[in-house]
Amino acid sequence: DQQxxxxxxxxxxxxxxxSILNCDYTNSMFDYFLWYKKYPAEGPTFLISIxxxxxxxxxxxxxxxxxxxxxxxxxxxxxSQPGDSAxxxxxxxxxxxxxxxxxxxxxxxxxx
Amino acid sequence: xxxxxxxxSHSVIEKGQTVTLRCDPxxxxxxxxxxxxxxxxxxxxxxxxxxxxxxxxxxxxxxxFLAERTGGTYSTLKVQPAELEDSxxxxxxxxxxxxxxxxxxxxxxxxxxxxx
Numbered sequence: 001d002q003q004x005x006x007x008x009x010x011x012x013x014x015x016x017x018x019s020i021l022n023c024d025y026t027n028s029m030f031d032y033f034l035w036y037k038k039y040p041a042e043g044p045t046f047l048i049s050i051x052x053x054x055x056x057x058x059x060x061x062x063x064x065x066x067x068x069x070x071x072x073x074x075x076x077x078x079x080s081q082p083g084d085s086a087x088x089x090x091x092x093x094x095x096x097x098x099x100x101x102x103x104x105x106x107x108x109x110x111x112x
Numbered sequence: 113x114x115x116x117x118x119x120x121s122h123s124v125i126e127k128g129q130t131v132t133l134r135c136d137p138x139x140x141x142x143x144x145x146x147x148x149x150x151x152x153x154x155x156x157x158x159x160x161x162x163x164x165x166x167x168x169x170x171x172x173x174x175x176x177f178l179a180e181r182t183g184g185t186y187s188t189l190k191v192q193p194a195e196l197e198d199s200x201x202x203x204x205x206x207x208x209x210x211x212x213x214x215x216x217x218x219x220x221x222x223x224x225x226x227x228x
Contacts, residue, residue, distance in 0.1 A: 002154070032215050043116070043203055043219035044155065089155060093215065098143060098207075099168055100217060102155035 003027050004092050006103035014111050019077040021106050023090035026071065030092040030101075035064060035075045038087045038105070047088075048075070080110045114138070116220035118204050124226045130192040133223045135204030137186070143207040144187050145217060146179055150200040158202075161187060173198075194227045201225070 005024045013019045021035075031052040036044035050057040050064045050073065057064050063076045077084055087105040094101075117136045125131050137144045146158040158177070159169035163184035172179070176195070181187040191198050201224050205217040 004154070034216065036219075041221075043221045046216050046218060049216060091155075097168070098145075098160050098162075099157055099170075100145070101157065102147075104152070104154045 002104075003030075004090060004101045004103040006088075006090060006106050008106050009104070010107040010109070012109045012111060013080045015082055016079045019075075019080045019084065019108055019110065021075040021077075021088050021090075021108065023073045023075075023103055024071060025073075025092050025101075027092070027094060027101075028071065029094045031095040032093045033064070033066060033073050034091045034093075034100070035062075036089045036091065036102075037084075038089060044089055077108075080108075082110045082112050084108060085110045116204055116206050116218055118202075118220040118223045120223055121221065122224045122226075124228060125194055127196055127227055128193045130190065131194055131225060133189045133191075133202050133204075133225070135187045135189070135220060137204070137206030138208075138218060141206035141208050141218075142184070143217070144181060145205040145207075146187070146189050147203040147205060147219075148200050149203065149222075155203065158189075191225070194225075196227050199225055199227045 034049040035047040038044045048062045066073045087107045089105045091100045091102045119134045144161040147155050149155045157171040160167045161181045178190045201222040203222045205219045207217040
């Protein structure tokens with residue numbers, strides 16, 4: 001049973017526009033969420049995180065929103081750049097654990 | 113500061129052979145994780161060490177997989193004997209502390225395993 005779901009396998013966005021990547025989770029005990037970016041043949045790179053006590057965290061062009069009641073988080077990239085083209089994974093961790101559960105990833109393509 | 117390093121980066125072995133993957137975490141990181149990604153699927157948790165102790169090995173597929181972290185520094189993941197379904201990318205990750213900023217885990221580049 002997939003506890004962290006990224007239902008969109010791919011997304012294409014025009015350069016300069018907003019990219020919105022979505023992630024849903026089923027476990028209400030998750031208390032910490034992260035987004036990673038992965039280029040081909042490389043390991044995932046940490047992008048941004050959010051604690052369950054917050055509903056928004058911003059870092060430059062990247063903003064993560066958390067809606068606990070809907071068990072949904074999203075990553076906004078504004079403005080999108082061609083270098084943002086990669087696979088994005090969301091991950092969640094249960095309170096009191098160190099086990100990070102990852103989604104299947106969304107491939108973002110930013111068109112120049 | 114060096115990141116998480118993994119060796120080998122690529123390995124092609126025949127079914128039934130043995131492969132040992134090595135991970136060197138970021139210096140000072142007590143938490144070490146092994147994950148695996150099979151083509152197009154999620155990055156799946158295998159196990160977690162705190163120093164030399166296995167804290168959670170609930171993701172290990174079966175007893176053909178053996179992970180060790182002697183001395184609480186580097187870790188090895190041995191697959192013996194390897195099967196075709198073991199093919200994938202094996203990622204190692206590490207993190208520093210329990211709370212706050214230490215919640216972030218940092219990944220290595222991965223070890224690509226192909227079993228033929």
